[in-house]
Every structure is written in C-alpha cells, then in structure tokens.
Amino acid sequence: MTSSSVTATRTAALEILRTLVGRPDADFHEGQYEAIETLVDHRRRALVVQRTGWGKSAVYFVATLLLRRQGTGPTILVSPLLALMRDQVAAAARAGVRAVSINSANAHEWTDVLAALRADEVDVLLVSPERLNNPSFRDEQLPALLERAGLLVVDEAHCISDWGHDFRPDYRRLRDLIAAMPAGVPVLATTATANSRVVTDVAEQVARGVSTGSTDDVVTIRGPLARASLRLGVLRLPDSRARLAWLLSHLAELPGSGIIYTLTVSAAEDTARLLREAGHAVRAYTGQTDTTEREESEGLLKANQVKALVATSALGMGFDKPDLGFVLHLGAPSSPVAYYQQVGRAGRATENADVLLLPGVEDEAIWQYFATSSMPSQNQAEAVLAALHANGGAPLSTPALEARVDLRRSPLELLLKVLDVDGAVRRVSGGWVATGQPWVYDRDRYERIGAARLAEQNAMLDYERITGCRMEFLQRALDDDTAVPCGRCDNCTAPWYPTDVSASAASTAGSALDRVGVALDPRAQWPTGADRLGVSAKGRIDPGDRLLGGRSLARLTDLGWGNTLRDVFAPGTPDAPASAALKAACVRVLAEWGWAERPVGVVAMPSRSHPQLVASVAAELSRVGRLPLLGSLDLVGTGPTGDSGGNSAYRLSSVWGGFEVGAELAASLAGATGPVLLVDDLADSRWTLTVAGRLLRRAGAPGVLPFTLALRS
Structure with missing residues (x-):
C-alpha cells in the first residue's frame, strides 16, 4: 500500500466521519483510523475493544462507505438488541449510509428489504443473531448475502464467548458464519466489555476460516477503558x-x-x-x-x-x-x-x-434465584436428543418437545440453542431434528464456567x-x-x-413496601401433551372445574414482603408456624381482596414441605374471618411426585392423582352456598392449585378462591 493511497483513504475516511458526527473539526480517536485501515486497505480481520462512547460504530459506518465506493457488497451487521438497531439505523442515515434491519419486530418490511438488497440499494443490513438461524433466512437468503458481503460486523462481540458476562447461544453460532466468509472479506468484532480471557476467546473465533486460524491473523485494537466523565x-x-x-x-x-x-x-x-x-x-x-x-x-x-x-x-x-x-x-x-x-x-x-x-x-x-446457567445439564440434553432421535428424523416443534422432556419453554429453548451451536441439533421448517453428530457432555468446561x-x-x-x-x-x-x-x-x-x-420519604417508602396482595390468575387451558403423560384432560378447562381469581401475599422477587418470604422459603429453613406479622399481612390481603362473593369456609392444602406454615395461616384466616375451617385435602399415597419447576405438562402429571377430597371434607362441602378459600404456601406453575380446585368443585364447592403466601415470580 503506497503512502499516497493511505493518505487518500484517510482523507476520505475523515470526510465521512465529520458528516457522521456533524462536526467539521472532528478527528479520529486513537485506534479508530487504524481499525478502518485494517478493514478497508488490508481486508483483514479486527477485534476492537474500546470503552462505551469511544466510537466503535463510526469505524464500521466509515469502513462501509469506503468499501462500497470500491464496489463491494453491503455490510452485514449483527446486533443483539432492537434498541441498538433503531439507533444504528438513525446514526447511519446521518452519514448517508443506507441501513435497513431484519428482525422480529419488522416482519411486514422484509419483502421490501430483500428487494432493496437485490437491487443493491442497501449499504448495511442489520440482523439479530436469532434471525441467522431462521430456516428460511439461513437457507434461502443468507448464502447469497455472504457471497456479496463487503464486510461482516459482530457488535457486542463478548456475547460470542461463553466466558463473557452476557453469553448468548445464538451469538456463538457466529463462529461458523465467520468461518464461512469468502476470502478477502474483512470481519470486525467490537465490544466494550471483555477481559483478557474473553478477548482471547473472541479473537480465536474471529480467526476461524483464515489461512492459519491463529489469533495472529486478527488485529486487536484495545484502548483504555477509563471513563473520565x-x-x-x-x-x-x-x-x-x-x-x-x-x-x-x-x-x-x-x-x-x-x-x-x-x-x-x-x-x-x-x-x-x-x-x-x-x-x-x-x-x-x-x-x-x-x-x-x-x-x-x-x-x-x-x-x-x-x-x-x-x-x-x-x-x-x-x-x-x-x-x-x-x-x-x-x-x-x-x-x-x-x-x-x-x-x-x-x-x-x-x-x-x-x-x-x-x-x-x-x-x-x-x-x-436467577442463577439459571446457559449451559445444559447432561440429563436434560440427553433427554432432548433421545426425544428427537425417537421421532424417526421428523422434526419436533418446541411445544411437542416440551411434552416429551421435563423442561419449561424458556430453558428448553436455551438448551436447544446450545445443542444447535454444538452441532447436535438443527432447526428446520417445522421444528428441530437431531443431526446424528456425536455430542459429548463437556462437564469440565461447564464447571469452569460456573x-x-x-x-x-x-x-x-x-x-x-x-x-x-x-x-x-x-x-x-x-x-x-x-x-x-x-x-x-x-x-x-x-x-x-x-x-x-427525610422522615416523610421513609414513611412513604415503608408504606409502599408494606403493600400486600398480588393477583393469582387461574389456569384456563390444560397443557399440550399432558394426555401423553397419563392425564385424562386436554383442551380448555371446563368452567365448572376452574379456580376463581386468587391472591398471593407477594412475589418472592418483590422488594417488600419478598424479602421476608425469600427467607421463609430458603433451602434449609425449617418449617414453622407463620409469624404474627406474616399472619397479619395475610389477613390484610383478604381485607383488600374485593371478591365478588365472600368465602364460606377455609380449606388447607396438605403441604409436605411447610405443613406448620400452611396450617397456621389457614387457622388464622379462619379465626379472623370467622370462617369455618373445613379441613384439608388428603394425599393419595405419598402425594405428588417430582419437584416443582418442571414444564406444565410434567408438572400437571406429577400432581394429577396426588390428592383427594376425603369423606370428612366432602361432608363439609356438601350444600356449600358460596366459594371456599384454598390456602397453600407457594404458587409456581399453579397446577397444584388447579388440580385441587377441580377436586373441590367436583365435591360440591360452588367456587374456589386460591390464596398463597408467595408467588414465585
């Protein structure tokens, strides 16, 4: 590269930068032009680690226009958040960069976006990492885009690394995209939040597909992270x-x-x-x-x-x-x-x-409480793979898989993404299939990440x-x-x-934190796939079997009573009757409930983990409300099986058949003229309450008002 061409590149780059920021006296921060030169003049791969506000977006917008002037195709910019996309599109327009996005919020615009790409009227295409694994986009649009791409940008690149604080499985899929980039197409990864371990990991992934695959093939530009302001x-x-x-x-x-x-x-x-x-x-x-x-x-x-x-x-x-x-x-x-x-x-x-x-x-x-690892457990991963293999190669949708493995929707989707980027499963039209590639649980890696x-x-x-x-x-x-x-x-x-x-502020805050009562919405639909697990119910829950709207004292995540309840339900906390303050708070929930019809009695759930707690609250509500304590449901055998926290189908199957209305309670319900108050300790999936409510309704209760001390979230 001659000195005159370097000078020409810098002059052109500076002109674009000044248009972008709207200042005729603007100049590059240390490292900005070095990154641009790496991409434009040397067509190499770069990793930029600079503090927030340093101007990482200026690097890829300036580089994009310079590359476009040389006849390259559009830049593919992978961004993690819709908010980022909105701001980036607006910033690009200021510099004359024609930027468009494809994401979950603008599906109505996709046809126009793809038409503009085909007409070469787009300089930057912003896509989310999730979109890259959409079957139709991945198989139909992405290959042609990669062939024409002039630059690939991975913003917030620390998300690639499972050592990063914000690791995302969809982002790790980018290592394969990077490796697939045609020779001579520069790649830029940017982040403001990466320590040395993450920098090394990201650099290794950015180097994939180049001649040596070594981090020596990646120009790393790292600046001071101090924020003087x-x-x-x-x-x-x-x-x-x-x-x-x-x-x-x-x-x-x-x-x-x-x-x-x-x-x-x-x-x-x-x-x-x-x-x-x-x-x-x-x-x-x-x-x-x-x-x-x-x-x-x-x-x-x-x-x-x-x-x-x-x-x-x-x-x-x-x-x-x-x-x-x-x-x-x-x-x-x-x-x-x-x-x-x-x-x-x-x-x-x-x-x-x-x-x-x-x-x-x-x-x-x-x-x-929120320590849900993005790494799979061995049992869960093997259960998912077994379910996919058992389906004979036909795809299974996520809801269908959910009915076959005991995982809730969100952790199941996360696990599928992890298995996807590991090559064990693949998303196709209609759901997920196993690839047949061997997959070994890397316990050592996951434990080190933990x-x-x-x-x-x-x-x-x-x-x-x-x-x-x-x-x-x-x-x-x-x-x-x-x-x-x-x-x-x-x-x-x-x-x-x-x-x-101030004293008045303390009083106001105290009153706010002492608020009680969270709505507990009744279930209206049996979960898909529960009938495969031995539950003789599906579709909509019959209105005559449903709970009425209920209440919990507070969520476990609340600032006020949540603190007290987290202690009560913390692992290792022994069962004990509710404190006077806790019982008084429960009474206040009932006083503020505003139900359509006052209950005619109180029924307790047969809690195995907190029997004294539930019994003490039920007795107090009976006493203060002057409502007869009608008794408790009975456990069938050892009662419900399994642990709380599974998906809906499995959680329902574990409590189905676990309770019954005994003769004494049934006699108390006979001829009831109003709803009963059903008292339990903690609501999570709400299937325990739903099944208990159905039994009470069928035993003669005109309605069931569920009340729990805590709502998990």
Missing part, C-alpha cells in the same frame, strides 16, 4: 425501605435524566409506581414491557421528558443517549463487567455524570467494599493495564452524594 460511588443503606426513601429524597437532585436499574421486574414496576405517586416523571422498562411502550419510553428519556426509566437489564446494550446524566442501581448486578457495561450508558458526551450503587442485603439471594460466574459475584462484592479507586477496580476487572486512580470517585475524594433520608 463518571463519578462513581457506593452508598450502603440498611434495607429496601431506606434505599427507596433515599431515592424519594434525592432523585430530583440527580443531574439531567438517567436510568435506575433494579434486579427484578417486580422491583422495577414497584419502584416506578412509588416514584410516580410521589410526583416524579418515571417509567418502568423491563423484558415484559410491550415493544411499542419500550420505544416510546426510550424516546421520552432521550428527549428528557422523563426524569428516569426504572429498568431491568432489558435496557442495556445498544441504548444510546450521549447526555445521560446518571445511572443508579437499586441492587448490584452479579459481576463488575456487567456493572461497567450498564454504567457506561452515562456521560458519553458530557463532562460529568453520576453513578451510584445502592447495594441490597438481598442481592446475593436474588443472584442465586466457577467463573461465582468468582464474578465475589468480585462484585469486593467492588462494594473496596477503599481504593472504584474506576480503577472496574478497569482491572476488565484486565485494562492502563488503570490508575480516577481522582473522582467517593474513595478517591469523599462521598459526593447526600446520605440523609
């Missing part, structure tokens, strides 16, 4: 009441608008409701929020029309608001790397932004307790050897945040 701090408060009271007292003082992260959906919704009732303009944003509402909330935050979004990690990678003024956490993420990524949303285009962590005593319990996750949790606890610089700690967690004290955090200087809590 961020002022970090940790404020330890005794409980959820104090943390919410602090937020009520000081949210208005935080600069600009920002994000308040919580660990659970219920915490996000409850916190947002509390803040709104206190007059703050906030919205909840979770994985359960409707897509249209998410987009609207993102727009309001970007326009500073709300003070904050109270969000789970669903608002993470890809959300781009350069002037975000603060990020606050009610409860800590389970790793410093995940925390660095989330706080990296703030202060990208401002000199100052505040980042405060309010850790909770319940954080470790919540981490454990140990790494535990080490990350311990490191997060260390972050909360350190006396040294907090930014330096986060950089070192990402193996950034340029780390030095930041001179801004609460340990480098002094606590920059207020620590007082």
Whole structure:
C-alpha cells in the first residue's frame, strides 16, 4: 500500500466521519483510523475493544462507505438488541449510509428489504443473531448475502464467548458464519466489555476460516477503558425501605435524566409506581414491557421528558443517549463487567455524570434465584436428543418437545440453542431434528464456567467494599493495564452524594413496601401433551372445574414482603408456624381482596414441605374471618411426585392423582352456598392449585378462591 493511497483513504475516511458526527473539526480517536485501515486497505480481520462512547460504530459506518465506493457488497451487521438497531439505523442515515434491519419486530418490511438488497440499494443490513438461524433466512437468503458481503460486523462481540458476562447461544453460532466468509472479506468484532480471557476467546473465533486460524491473523485494537466523565460511588443503606426513601429524597437532585436499574421486574414496576405517586416523571422498562411502550419510553428519556426509566437489564446494550446524566442501581448486578457495561450508558458526551450503587442485603439471594446457567445439564440434553432421535428424523416443534422432556419453554429453548451451536441439533421448517453428530457432555468446561460466574459475584462484592479507586477496580476487572486512580470517585475524594433520608420519604417508602396482595390468575387451558403423560384432560378447562381469581401475599422477587418470604422459603429453613406479622399481612390481603362473593369456609392444602406454615395461616384466616375451617385435602399415597419447576405438562402429571377430597371434607362441602378459600404456601406453575380446585368443585364447592403466601415470580 503506497503512502499516497493511505493518505487518500484517510482523507476520505475523515470526510465521512465529520458528516457522521456533524462536526467539521472532528478527528479520529486513537485506534479508530487504524481499525478502518485494517478493514478497508488490508481486508483483514479486527477485534476492537474500546470503552462505551469511544466510537466503535463510526469505524464500521466509515469502513462501509469506503468499501462500497470500491464496489463491494453491503455490510452485514449483527446486533443483539432492537434498541441498538433503531439507533444504528438513525446514526447511519446521518452519514448517508443506507441501513435497513431484519428482525422480529419488522416482519411486514422484509419483502421490501430483500428487494432493496437485490437491487443493491442497501449499504448495511442489520440482523439479530436469532434471525441467522431462521430456516428460511439461513437457507434461502443468507448464502447469497455472504457471497456479496463487503464486510461482516459482530457488535457486542463478548456475547460470542461463553466466558463473557452476557453469553448468548445464538451469538456463538457466529463462529461458523465467520468461518464461512469468502476470502478477502474483512470481519470486525467490537465490544466494550471483555477481559483478557474473553478477548482471547473472541479473537480465536474471529480467526476461524483464515489461512492459519491463529489469533495472529486478527488485529486487536484495545484502548483504555477509563471513563473520565463518571463519578462513581457506593452508598450502603440498611434495607429496601431506606434505599427507596433515599431515592424519594434525592432523585430530583440527580443531574439531567438517567436510568435506575433494579434486579427484578417486580422491583422495577414497584419502584416506578412509588416514584410516580410521589410526583416524579418515571417509567418502568423491563423484558415484559410491550415493544411499542419500550420505544416510546426510550424516546421520552432521550428527549428528557422523563426524569428516569426504572429498568431491568432489558435496557442495556445498544441504548444510546450521549447526555445521560446518571445511572443508579437499586441492587448490584452479579459481576463488575456487567456493572461497567450498564454504567457506561452515562456521560458519553458530557463532562460529568453520576453513578451510584445502592447495594441490597438481598442481592446475593436474588443472584442465586436467577442463577439459571446457559449451559445444559447432561440429563436434560440427553433427554432432548433421545426425544428427537425417537421421532424417526421428523422434526419436533418446541411445544411437542416440551411434552416429551421435563423442561419449561424458556430453558428448553436455551438448551436447544446450545445443542444447535454444538452441532447436535438443527432447526428446520417445522421444528428441530437431531443431526446424528456425536455430542459429548463437556462437564469440565461447564464447571469452569460456573466457577467463573461465582468468582464474578465475589468480585462484585469486593467492588462494594473496596477503599481504593472504584474506576480503577472496574478497569482491572476488565484486565485494562492502563488503570490508575480516577481522582473522582467517593474513595478517591469523599462521598459526593447526600446520605440523609427525610422522615416523610421513609414513611412513604415503608408504606409502599408494606403493600400486600398480588393477583393469582387461574389456569384456563390444560397443557399440550399432558394426555401423553397419563392425564385424562386436554383442551380448555371446563368452567365448572376452574379456580376463581386468587391472591398471593407477594412475589418472592418483590422488594417488600419478598424479602421476608425469600427467607421463609430458603433451602434449609425449617418449617414453622407463620409469624404474627406474616399472619397479619395475610389477613390484610383478604381485607383488600374485593371478591365478588365472600368465602364460606377455609380449606388447607396438605403441604409436605411447610405443613406448620400452611396450617397456621389457614387457622388464622379462619379465626379472623370467622370462617369455618373445613379441613384439608388428603394425599393419595405419598402425594405428588417430582419437584416443582418442571414444564406444565410434567408438572400437571406429577400432581394429577396426588390428592383427594376425603369423606370428612366432602361432608363439609356438601350444600356449600358460596366459594371456599384454598390456602397453600407457594404458587409456581399453579397446577397444584388447579388440580385441587377441580377436586373441590367436583365435591360440591360452588367456587374456589386460591390464596398463597408467595408467588414465585
């Protein structure tokens, strides 16, 4: 490459960059042009590890236009989130880059997108990793796209690595896509959150398919990860009441608008409701929020029309608001790397932004509660493969597989993805098939990954307790050897945040956390495939057999009573009668229920794990409500089989036939003039309550109102 051509490339690249950012004086950050030159002039593969806000997207947009001017086909940009796609398309348009996306939210546009691709009217095609394994897209559109592609970009590339904090099986499939890229087509992988182990792993995968397959074939550009604009701090408060009271007292003082992260959906919704009732303009944003509402909330935050979004990690990678003024956490993420990524949303285009962590005593319990590994168990994987082989090569849909293996839908889908990227199964039209390729359970690898996750949790606890610089700690967690004290955090200087809590805020927070009552919706449909497991029921549940709408005291994930209930149901906690406070809270649920018809009696479930707990609550509700205690259902033999937590078909089959209405209880129900209150300890799948309710209805109860202490989620 001659010096004149290098100069010409840089001149053209700089002109595009200035158009992209809208500043005639803009210049490249250190490493940006080096990455562009690697892709455009040398057609090599590159891995860019740079802090959030450094300008990784500028690299691939500039490189795309330069390559297109040389006559190449479009860039394929793999992005993990719809929010990222929306922002990327808008950013690309500013530079004259014609970008389009194919994702689950714009199926109505796919025909037009494919037509534009065929007409060579697209510069960048954004696709989700999940879309890459859609059978029709993978088999019909992707091969032609790869033949014409001028550049492949893998954004948030730490997701490729199962050592990364946000490993995704669909992303790991990209290693095969990378290996299939035609010779001479450059590949770019980018991330802001990768330690040395992840960098090495990603580099090895980016090198697949090149001459030596060595990481020497990958140009790795890694910069310092310090965020000079961020002022970090940790404020330890005794409980959820104090943390919410602090937020009520000081949210208005935080600069600009920002994000308040919580660990659970219920915490996000409850916190947002509390803040709104206190007059703050906030919205909840979770994985359960409707897509249209998410987009609207993102727009309001970007326009500073709300003070904050109270969000789970669903608002993470890809959300781009350069002037975000603060990020606050009610409860800590389970790793410093995940925390660095989330706080990296703030202060990208401002000199100052505040980042405060309010850790909770319940954080470790919540981490454990959500500790669902992305790696398969050997028994589960072998059961799935056996079911597919037994189907004689014909595909099985996910619902059909669910009826053959004892796994809920979400973990089953995750397991299928893992087996898919391992080559043991393949998604085809109509479902899944086994490939016949040998698959061996890699226990050692999975155990090492599990140990790494535990080490990350311990490191997060260390972050909360350190006396040294907090930014330096986060950089070192990402193996950034340029780390030095930041001179801004609460340990480098002094606590920059207020620590007082107003009495009125404490009272308001206490009242909010003391709220009781969560709706317990009745099942209306028997699960598909249950009849194959010995259950003589299918289709819709007969209205005469159904439960009425019920209540639980609280969810296990709630900030208020959830803390108490997590202790009650923690493994190893001995069974005991409910405390006076717990019984009083249950009585309040009934007082606030608002049922259409008052119950005429109380029936207890025959709990094997918490008999004293259930009996004490049933007796108290009977006493205070002046309702006769009609008795308890009986166990048939040893009662239900199996453990809670399986999929619907298996869970129903395990409780079907496990209970009966004894003669004494049946006599009490005879001639009942109103519904009965059915008391149990914990609702998860709700099949235990559904089966018990059906038996009580058939024994003469006009209706059954289920009540449980806890709802699992």
